Amino acid sequence: MSRLAFALEQAAEDRLLADAVEHGHLIVGRALAPNDLLTGLDVLAPEVVLVGAGRSALSAALLEACDLRGIRIVALAADDAERAQARALGLHEVFELASTWRELEPIVSGGVPVPAAAHGNAAGHEPVRAASVIAVWGPAGAPGRTTVAVNLAAELAAAGHRVALVDADPYGGVVAASLGLLDEAPGFASACRLAGSGALDRGELERIAQRYSSARASFEVFTGLVGPSRWPELARDRVTTALGSIREWVDYVVVDTGFSLEHDEELTSDQFAPRRNAATFATLALADEVVAVGLADPVGLSRLLRGHAELVDLVDPGRIRVVVNRVRTSALGIDAYGQVRQTMRRFAGLSDVVMLPHDGRAVDAAILTARTLRDAAPKSPLRTAVRDFAHDAFLPAPPVAVRRRRFGPVRAGVAAT
Template identity: 75%
Template sequence: MARLAFAVEPSVEDRLLADAVEAGHVVVARAMVRAELIEALDVVAPDVVLAGAGRAMLDAELLEACDLRGIRLVALAASDAERSHARAIGLHEVFDAGSAWADLEAAVSGGVTLPSRVSGEASRAGEHSNGAVIAVWGPGGAPGRTTIAVNLAAEIAAAGHRVALIDADPYGGAVAPTLGLLDEAPGFASACRLAGADALDRAELERIAQRYSSPRASFDVFTGLVGPNRWPELARDRVGTAIAKIREWVEYVVIDTGFSLEHDEELTSDQFAPRRNAATFTSLAKADHVVAVGLADPVGLSRLLRGHAELVDLVDADRISVVVNRVRTSALGIDAYGQVRQTMRRFSGLSEVTMLPHDGRATDAAILTARTLRDASPKSPLRAAVREFAHEAFLPVPAADERRRRRVRRARRSAVAAAAV
């Protein structure tokens, strides 16, 4: 189900409206001019805008406004000239104005791999197909797994992608209280039970998922266990099937995993008994990319180094990104960033480490309001660092941004050459 805003010719709207509602979508706005539509985006918070491809409605300002809020923009072109205009401003989701609703359903429901403004170029981190899975892992000691997972989901959703956040921690979930969601019925455990009965389909996913709503970055959440004693509900096969079904439903899946990588429980005499850490092992195995999070203090770095050595036995090293959280001079002394970089390079051979600044004010604001950093403190240094990491590691680079970067690099080289003369 998607929240739709119609900004097309009345005849086109009349033809599509009934089918859209019958398909289960909610229409939140209709028949507005471009300026009114842009002003209403924050108020009505649509997931998808269906707009005419004529110059009177579709322009770079509308495209940028939708991109900024993570809203999918789909254009309906009545002529070759309108189609060319949409392509010229960078919109790739363009359909014929005479298309039936069945032709639009895939775009409206998130079936298009990339958002409108993103070209087909791969990011520096490599290509990611529809359904990429990102597992966020970290050792014991509260290094910030849930904070990173929640805000990665928010930043990827804000870039225009359909995202699902899974709380798969078998020791008790923290995603629901972090986002102020009700967790009487754990969503991911429900998905696993349905998967075990071969009954997990799209309708059930939409039913059990909770929606974190934001004008700029909404995403679906499968809440975690309400108590650690319910861990047998997250059996290995069921977890694997549930993740596979969810990744078919969305573009990106972010998983908040458990901390323990112990195999001791498998030495028991009952080889068919459920394993407490099975959900964590399965999430890591199913992930296309693993984010290993550690704390920037002597104890936290020691735990991260030991945990990373165990993690590379389970996951290929090229699929792991190491993130050091809460970097601060009060715990590491002068040049805290240099200390972290030197420690990781010396003891683990890691030269590429993402470091996130300590920002207690922003994280406290997010916890107090049960919101993401993007919503609670959008200008905070921590939120900016998480956004940069998400874009660098997981998201394709928009062609316009790449051209801008090239112009900046050329300008810098020219400035250096002029200074040398």
């Protein structure tokens, strides 16, 4: 049970109030004006505030006051403009105004706390922390790089963070097709061109990015090259600058990279020509974490082992997380998980390997509907494994909530207006 304060339009409040009470929450304030809410936080002592995302209701002062008191603030946005307003202030937990209480209940009842960044970004100070850049790499042979990248982005977004998914594959990425987004114009290449001319700012990022919309798991997408012949647009300096700008805009940047680690400049006499793999090298150099994805069959494991040996020459081994995808007995025999674990330990000295089960039905459903696993097959073993990996590897451990002891009976109902 949580203590709730409502600062919403009357129609939205009326729609949600009954369900909130039915779920056992205590309503400590209703139809609160912005000033009344701000000045009454200490008196009402809410644990969660539901507020409209418009400029008239949501402000940097309110976000900072709630953060200082440990109050969760959840905004409901009526349109993209209000959503952008809330994001610009640094609020991570933004829902559609038409959201049902069933969608809001998990976060109200104790989802992972995500402090707003109002007192950092909006007040003109430095952000609380730089965004994490996660590069998803894998050798040739379709090991599942894009599947892992897309669903990592979805799980990080579902945890309440703002996430950007970048398709930086110089050989022609498929992120847009996987999510049913338009790819007539390559979003990341556009960002790189603007970065090269010093014109890539927050407004341009919002214009270029496409949004994958989902209940509690929406994220921004920078689509990849329309055709592989356009790889010269992804020059190393431009990629580095563009990713640097994106990481100032979001909390996590997940980058789907190319497979090749070949230093092609050694194969040409023109030392000033564009490099096909420059985007991959730039991403790996900038990344805080590198997820190396391999396929769980004899050929796939062989490619992963050889590629991992090349990868450790470019990236600190402590930043590499190895993921073996599509683990199945039909390709490896009895005890497939044990065989993968033994192979990686014996030939690469790796004991900490994440293994994802083969789940063709879930992947087919996601491809057919152009959705993430979280939306297309939320209870599938593969989605569960990716979610657990995202939480264990990249999300900070939630602080232990210390609830204030209250004396006297507390009932579910309307305590104050």
